[in-house]
Amino acid sequence: DADVTQTPRNRITKTGKRIMLECSQTKGHDRMYWYRQDPGLGLRLIYYSFDVKDINKGEISDGYSVSRQAQAKFSLSLESAIPNQTALYFCATSDGPVNQPQHFGDGTRLSIL
């Protein structure tokens, strides 16, 4: 089984709909992250959480919200989806604050019509 699991893997929805992307991990890491990946722009950080009570905005948080339900679960919501939020979304985890790599799920491909 994957260490970082994202659901759903693919989603097509309409403008204005509320969408939730879910991430769960079995790595035991405290730190979790949400990124989006767009062609030519690389991975950009949306939100990150260092523990259940700590949530922080990344560089592109507008239009998104998150919830850290448990150490192992971190969900991303789009309250009212718009077409320019069409992208590949990745959840990642890391162990400790410094010098540690991130471990990624396989992503959710989200299309907003």
Add this chain to the structure above:
Amino acid sequence: EDQVTQSPEALRLQEGESSSLNCSYTVSGLRGLFWYRQDPGKGPEFLFTLYSAGEEKEKERLKATLTKKESFLHITAPKPEDSATYLCAVQRGTSGTYKYIFGTGTRLKVLA
């Protein structure tokens, strides 16, 4: 401004034709440089961490090196299964404000 630049954007090699991918960075307070491999439809897979200039890491046909301004991922005698996008990321910052910055990747295609 913190920046990570990867070159080339795309690279086509014949099987067995060695080459290098470049990751140049301008960040303050470098804490680590990471290489990842990303296959289509998958998330980035961690390959290496480099912490200080002069450090080298190897794994099979891949070797990563680090200087004060750039890192190279050397691919020796590549095989078609090495085809993927290779991402470079740096972690920078001071206590409590660590941040990862990703490059846009090099798409590698190895032809049989």
